[in-house]
Amino acid sequence: MALIVQKFGGTSVGDPERMRAVADHVARTVRRGNQVVVVISAMGKETDDLLRMATEVARVRPGREMDMLITAGERKATALLGMALHDRSVPAASFTGSQAGFITDTTHTNAKIVEVRPTRLRQALEAGQVPVVGGAQGVSTDGDVTFLGRGGSDTTAVAIAHALEADICELYTDVTGVFTTDPRVVADARRIDRISFDELLEMTANGCPKPAMRSVEYARTHGVDLHVRSAFTWEQGTLVTKEDSDMEQAIISAVTHDTEEAKITITGVEDRPGVAGKLFRALAEQQVNVDVIVQNTSAAGHTDISFTVPKEDAVRAGEVTSGLTDEMGASGAVVDDGIARVSVIGAGMKTHPGVAATVFETLAANEINIEMISTSAIRISCVVREAQIEHAVQCLHAAFRLDEGPAYVD
Amino acid sequence: MALIVQKFGGTSVGDPERMRAVADHVARTVRRGNQVVVVISAMGKETDDLLRMATEVARVRPGREMDMLITAGERKATALLGMALHDRSVPAASFTGSQAGFITDTTHTNAKIVEVRPTRLRQALEAGQVPVVGGAQGVSTDGDVTFLGRGGSDTTAVAIAHALEADICELYTDVTGVFTTDPRVVADARRIDRISFDELLEMTANGCPKPAMRSVEYARTHGVDLHVRSAFTWEQGTLVTKEDSDMEQAIISAVTHDTEEAKITITGVEDRPGVAGKLFRALAEQQVNVDVIVQNTSAAGHTDISFTVPKEDAVRAGEVTSGLTDEMGASGAVVDDGIARVSVIGAGMKTHPGVAATVFETLAANEINIEMISTSAIRISCVVREAQIEHAVQCLHAAFRLDEGPAYVD
Numbered sequence: 178m179a180l181i182v183q184k185f186g187g188t189s190v191g192d193p194e195r196m197r198a199v200a201d202h203v204a205r206t207v208r209r210g211n212q213v214v215v216v217i218s219a220m221g222k223e224t225d226d227l228l229r230m231a232t233e234v235a236r237v238r239p240g241r242e243m244d245m246l247i248t249a250g251e252r253k254a255t256a257l258l259g260m261a262l263h264d265r266s267v268p269a270a271s272f273t274g275s276q277a278g279f280i281t282d283t284t285h286t287n288a289k290i291v292e293v294r295p296t297r298l299r300q301a302l303e304a305g306q307v308p309v310v311g312g313a314q315g316v317s318t319d320g321d322v323t324f325l326g327r328g329g330s331d332t333t334a335v336a337i338a339h340a341l342e343a344d345i346c347e348l349y350t351d352v353t354g355v356f357t358t359d360p361r362v363v364a365d366a367r368r369i370d371r372i373s374f375d376e377l378l379e380m381t382a383n384g385c386p387k388p389a390m391r392s393v394e395y396a397r398t399h400g401v402d403l404h405v406r407s408a409f410t411w412e413q414g415t416l417v418t419k420e421d422s423d424m425e426q427a428i429i430s431a432v433t434h435d436t437e438e439a440k441i442t443i444t445g446v447e448d449r450p451g452v453a454g455k456l457f458r459a460l461a462e463q464q465v466n467v468d469v470i471v472q473n474t475s476a477a478g479h480t481d482i483s484f485t486v487p488k489e490d491a492v493r494a495g496e497v498t499s500g501l502t503d504e505m506g507a508s509g510a511v512v513d514d515g516i517a518r519v520s521v522i523g524a525g526m527k528t529h530p531g532v533a534a535t536v537f538e539t540l541a542a543n544e545i546n547i548e549m550i551s552t553s554a555i556r557i558s559c560v561v562r563e564a565q566i567e568h569a570v571q572c573l574h575a576a577f578r579l580d581e582g583p584a585y586v587d
Numbered sequence: 588m589a590l591i592v593q594k595f596g597g598t599s600v601g602d603p604e605r606m607r608a609v610a611d612h613v614a615r616t617v618r619r620g621n622q623v624v625v626v627i628s629a630m631g632k633e634t635d636d637l638l639r640m641a642t643e644v645a646r647v648r649p650g651r652e653m654d655m656l657i658t659a660g661e662r663k664a665t666a667l668l669g670m671a672l673h674d675r676s677v678p679a680a681s682f683t684g685s686q687a688g689f690i691t692d693t694t695h696t697n698a699k700i701v702e703v704r705p706t707r708l709r710q711a712l713e714a715g716q717v718p719v720v721g722g723a724q725g726v727s728t729d730g731d732v733t734f735l736g737r738g739g740s741d742t743t744a745v746a747i748a749h750a751l752e753a754d755i756c757e758l759y760t761d762v763t764g765v766f767t768t769d770p771r772v773v774a775d776a777r778r779i780d781r782i783s784f785d786e787l788l789e790m791t792a793n794g795c796p797k798p799a800m801r802s803v804e805y806a807r808t809h810g811v812d813l814h815v816r817s818a819f820t821w822e823q824g825t826l827v828t829k830e831d832s833d834m835e836q837a838i839i840s841a842v843t844h845d846t847e848e849a850k851i852t853i854t855g856v857e858d859r860p861g862v863a864g865k866l867f868r869a870l871a872e873q874q875v876n877v878d879v880i881v882q883n884t885s886a887a888g889h890t891d892i893s894f895t896v897p898k899e900d901a902v903r904a905g906e907v908t909s910g911l912t913d914e915m916g917a918s919g920a921v922v923d924d925g926i927a928r929v930s931v932i933g934a935g936m937k938t939h940p941g942v943a944a945t946v947f948e949t950l951a952a953n954e955i956n957i958e959m960i961s962t963s964a965i966r967i968s969c970v971v972r973e974a975q976i977e978h979a980v981q982c983l984h985a986a987f988r989l990d991e992g993p994a995y996v997d
Contacts, residue, residue, distance in 0.1 A: 197644060200644075237673045242666040242667075245662060245669070261645045263652070264644075
């Protein structure tokens with residue numbers, strides 16, 4: 178008998194018919210002799226509907242009230258799935274995040290988990306019930322309802338799997354797994370059978386939308402095995418585990434892209450210690466989330482610093498940067514929101530420097546100019562013109578023959 | 588400075604525009620120097636929508652899950668009104684029934700309040716905030732979410748007013764107050780300025796739909812003054828208080844009617860001790876809610892027993908009764924769902940026997956046959972044919988000249 182956490186996203190439970198299909202699947206899993214804990218998101222576009230309603234009612238929308246509002250969506254979904262399970266003679270009980278023991282900090286709309294005390298979930302399992310837990314929610318140390326933020330249901334599921342020492346955490350979604358690249362961009366994108374936490378983390382940090390990056394971080398830290406799979410076809414999806422010997426050779430796993438960032442360049446900065454520190458401290462104080470940072474080679478005592486930020490932060494970041502040009506002895510600041518980033522990700526890359534060369538050569542051969550480069554042990558990212566991003570993804574996916582299987586490099 | 592509890596029903600907050608209008612009213616009340624606690628129902632038809640969705644998802648619908656589902660509606664409404672108040676620079680904080688301190692028994696879908704511990708509401712008031720509380724909900728002694736049943740928001744409001752020793756509990760609704768009779772039946776029905784708990788309790792027990800009877804009972808027991816008024820016109824409505832010297836003369840206050848019951852008659856029962864007890868014990872065991880009971884005068888050792896039950900219980904009650912006819916030595920049982928009940932209600936009635944005579948004479952003069960009679964100290968009810976009920980209401984309302992003001996009798 179295995180203990181399985183099954184998480185279902187909003188589209189997976191988008192209407193009563195989908196809710197019944199999910200209940201059927203949970204019931205099948207129980208009848209095969211497993212213990213199951215379900216984590217569920219709000220149905221379909223409900224969270225969007227609630228947010229829209231809030232804008233219709235108030236211009237000032239305190240986080241505490243937003244959290245009370247939004248978590249109502251998951252509450253409904255848990256109750257409905259609980260009933261649907263009873264209807265299939267599977268004993269079940271719904272739990273809010275608070276009842277499930279999710280204690281969070283007091284950062285409303287984006288709370289962090291402080292502790293998980295799954296006493297009631299354990300009791301329910303011992304009583305032979307399937308606990309159905311509202312995703313992305315908890316109760317703060319002040320006793321208020323909190324929301325873990327968009328995509329927080331994945332994190333809830335992983336945290337429960339960790340707290341209950343579950344055998345596997347299954348994340349059911351509207352795609353059949355993790356792909357070598359975006360199937361909308363590359364027709365022969367291939368579903369990956371197995372991937373390491375590190376690689377998936379790099380992928381989600383570089384444009385792969387699911388599962389939520391935060392949940393992958395949590396799973397990686399605590400070693401919770403994931404299974405990313407479809408709630409529509411129910412076929413086997415992608416297993417996410419620690420690197421094993423099998424993986425070591427699979428040097429390139431995926432190509433991701435991200436079009437949600439803008440590039441800011443501050444030119445002619447005096448090349449002296451403390452300058453960059455001043456800039457990024459000022460940005461941090463304005464809550465601007467800086468991603469890639471590149472400082473170009475210094476020439477004649479001056480340098481250019483470029484960095485990327487989410488597009489919604491670009492105006493604010495541009496203002497902060499412009500306000501510092503004098504102090505930094507810089508000649509100017511430029512905001513460019515016509516960029517995009519392509520990333521090649523693979524666990525074995527660190528020992529194979531030839532990969533970087535292949536990336537740069539492939540882009541050059543396709544007349545795609547590289548504006549910034551950043552790398553990690555398992556990733557190479559290039560900032561290119563946004564207009565060329567799909568072409569960049571396609572030619573890199575083809576260069577590493579990812580449609581045929583994981584790319585091995587000598 | 589007064590402490591005022593303001594309760595708003597579903598139609599009062601049916602859409603974002605209504606929600607803003609309610610926020611404006613609460614803000615005005617605060618700016619006049621009052622402390623306010625708001626109790627709010629789910630928006631518009633949301634509770635109906637949730638119930639419908641449950642039937643689409645499951646045939647078996649456990650009460651625990653239904654309560655989790657339904658209370659999501661009030662949760663949304665509290666958060667939205669909380670935001671709308673912030674938007675008007677009125678500090679506010681939303682609270683679930685559990686956070687507001689409503690401890691209930693474990694009877695799901697119709698829980699009873701065990702205790703109210705309004706610690707967090709007191710703290711919010713002391714901090715200068717308007718607490719916005721989800722109506723009709725609490726947490727059971729087992730730690731599960733509970734629903735107090737339809738109309739439970741009125742009870743929540745009265746219970747909070749009692750626990751916080753509020754000066755008044757204002758129940759805002761879609762009518763302008765309590766009327767001498769149903770304005771849809773009698774065009775010149777008049778709004779009552781002031782009425783006693785006892786009278787309003789008899790009215791709600793005899794067909795007057797608002798406020799919920801249970802909340803009137805609670806208010807009567809604990810002496811919580813009510814003000815039933817409109818959330819659309821905001822005009823002064825009906826004050827509900829203890830009887831005072833003013834009221835003693837206002838002998839007839841209202842005429843109500845109820846078409847939701849059926850009459851069951853068991854004929855030719857042996858007139859010996861214990862027979863009626865056996866019947867009504869059997870009905871109670873089947874959860875049949877018996878209302879008026881009349882046993883006709885015994886003739887030759889046999890008697891007829893008639894009683895009314897809610898129409899939805901009529902079939903079950905008929906079966907129970909038929910099953911007992913042999914044992915009771917009865918000749919048969921008849922279910923009649925073509926009846927209705929008209930009631931004349933007035934606090935001073937007990938000392939004025941002429942009122943009953945006027946009721947019977949008026950109905951006779953209008954050729955309306957009386958099938959059953961039941962009375963209390965402040966009420967006379969007559970069961971008549973359902974087809975004649977509106978005519979009965981109209982002629983009694985006219986007979987006591989309720990359109991002109993409270994009827995005084997010599």
